[in-house]
Amino acid sequence: MMITNQQVLEALKHVQDPELHKSVVELNMVRNIRIDGTRVQLEVVLTIQGCPLKAKIQQDIEEALRGIGASDVALTFGAMTAEERAALTQSLKKEATTDTGMPKMLRPESGVTFIAVTSGKGGVGKSTVTINLAAALARMGKRVGILDADIYGFSVPAMMQIREKPTMIDQTAVPPVSHGVKVMSMGFFAPENNVVMWRGPMLNKWIRNFLVNTHWGDLDYLLLDLPPGTGDVAIDVAAMIPQAKEIIVTTPHNVASFVATRAGAMAMHTKHDIVGVVENMSYYEDKDGNKTYLFGKGGGDTLAAQLKTQVVARVPFAQPEENVGAAVYDEDSPIGEVFTSLAEDLIYSR
Incomplete structure (x- = not known):
């Protein structure tokens, strides 16, 4: 059995960032997916360095991928760049405010x-x-x-x-x-x-x-x-x-x-x-x-x-x-x- 990129992303749509309560896929936190049969390697880019809830994210991702048949999950963590964080803030703000800036x-x-x-x-x-x-x-x-x-x-x-x-x-x-x-x-x-x-x-x-x-x-x-x-x-x-x-x-x-x-x-x-x-x-x-x-x-x-x-x-x-x-x-x-x-x-x- 071979796991596809699409299956990985689909499974991870249900994993949420524990603080923002949004999918790690939607937040563009999942990068560099590599698949070898049922072995999955990927990088998770955290919104802030030293995220206290890193272990929770790791556990949720591993469980989600085992659920689609992954035998081995290798996870590395990175952090968003200042530009990526600023862009995320803008999108969160856009979600929270109207065009006139009213909440x-x-x-x-x-x-x-x-x-x-x-x-x-x-x-x-x-x-x-x-x-x-x-x-x-x-x-x-x-x-x-x-x-x-x-x-x-x-x-x-x-x-x-x-x-x-x-x-x-x-x-x-x-x-x-x-x-x-x-x-x-x-x-x-x-x-x-x-x-x-x-x-x-x-x-x-x-x-x-x-x-x-x-x-x-x-x-x-x-x-x-x-x-x-x-x-x-x-x-x-x-x-x-x-x-x-x-x-x-x-x-x-x-x-x-x-x-x-x-x-x-x-x-x-x-x-x-x-x-x-x-x-x-x-x-x-x-x-x-x-x-x-x-x-x-x-x-x-x-x-x-x-x-x-x-x-x-x-x-x-x-x-x-x-x-x-x-x-x-x-x-x-x-x-x-x-x-x-x-x-x-x-x-x-x-």
């Missing part, structure tokens, strides 16, 4: 649901809500990304325990994945947690960059963790993503909910649909089921009434033994269940 995911027919998570003030657990809702949606099989747009107070990478930076292919960033969620954050680019000191136009540019220059692939949901309050970023996101829906996070404390009214008023002003209010740190429940309301009661309800919406979730304080050190709660923990139910509501109300 395709922002078009109404893109099928992406944008959810902006906002709050009136810091410290109410907005990022906790973002990452746990994202993880719950991902557990239900949805393709989810988080854009950590809290450019000054980025905390998502640390909370999701992401140690690696995005892979850069020329100008395109391939986001790291944690808990099944793709994550992009200023935290990956600010050296050693340095404070970012920027104003309006610069911020707008960064958020647009994060949308355009990130290889998000196909998404069902993109959650935006916005800075607290009603500053430049909130205004820019409203202008850039008018179809975004908003979740407003508060605590039961009436001061927090009073301040959150401004974020809600902003959402109404920018014509964003409000999904509802999430009341975080609602209560502490002990082993016997007794609830203690550490921050009082009623903040979420007051806010929802003012914004003519409803409280869509009440998130309790974590039990001491829950998820020590991690901010994403297991799906069978009390907090995990709250987010599962919120994710279900979102999916079925689309």
Whole structure:
């Protein structure tokens, strides 16, 4: 039996680059195929040198070729030239943007649901809500990304325990994945947690960059963790993503909910649909089921009434033994269940 070039390419069409999620054939990574009976020699040109997922690519290629009867597979690795990488970036960008340079995911027919998570003030657990809702949606099989747009107070990478930076292919960033969620954050680019000191136009540019220059692939949901309050970023996101829906996070404390009214008023002003209010740190429940309301009661309800919406979730304080050190709660923990139910509501109300 003799294996043909065509058979090799056909088999390798099903092998994906683990980061770009495209076929190694489509990405022109397969070169110099030599066939001797059932022995196959080939070179795989990686998008970046020292690709951490080289072993995975090798294993997938060997399996695919054994599947068509190869008795021996000899693989060598090379790296794309700077020109080839630039060309790949251009083609990825072309795929992601329209002729006017607008991100395709922002078009109404893109099928992406944008959810902006906002709050009136810091410290109410907005990022906790973002990452746990994202993880719950991902557990239900949805393709989810988080854009950590809290450019000054980025905390998502640390909370999701992401140690690696995005892979850069020329100008395109391939986001790291944690808990099944793709994550992009200023935290990956600010050296050693340095404070970012920027104003309006610069911020707008960064958020647009994060949308355009990130290889998000196909998404069902993109959650935006916005800075607290009603500053430049909130205004820019409203202008850039008018179809975004908003979740407003508060605590039961009436001061927090009073301040959150401004974020809600902003959402109404920018014509964003409000999904509802999430009341975080609602209560502490002990082993016997007794609830203690550490921050009082009623903040979420007051806010929802003012914004003519409803409280869509009440998130309790974590039990001491829950998820020590991690901010994403297991799906069978009390907090995990709250987010599962919120994710279900979102999916079925689309």
